[in-house]
Amino acid sequence: MAETAEVLGRIGMDASGKATIREPIIVSLSSYKKSKYLDIRKYYEKDGQWLPSQKGITLHGTQFSELLNILESQKEKIEQWLT
Numbered sequence: 001m002a003e004t005a006e007v008l009g010r011i012g013m014d015a016s017g018k019a020t021i022r023e024p025i026i027v028s029l030s031s032y033k034k035s036k037y038l039d040i041r042k043y044y045e046k047d048g049q050w051l052p053s054q055k056g057i058t059l060h061g062t063q064f065s066e067l068l069n070i071l072e073s074q075k076e077k078i079e080q081w082l083t
Helices: 061-073 075-083
Strands: 004-011 025-032 036-046 048-061
Touching: 025 048, 048 061, 061 075
Parallel strands: none
Antiparallel strands: 004 025, 025 036, 036 048
């Protein structure tokens, strides 16, 4: 799908690229047909290569801003819930 992609970070992978959890998450910037997105997706390993799964979310600018506002305004509640 993506015409271009830049990985911003990985969750559940060590520095060598080995998974530390079953389905690592990769956060990346991507573009498709002149539109830009933030992609947060679980990956799986097949034949020694990490491939994106269908489990994830792709956000455009407005959606990202709305999500960030929710996370920032509800950070304390989220942290309490998760601990």
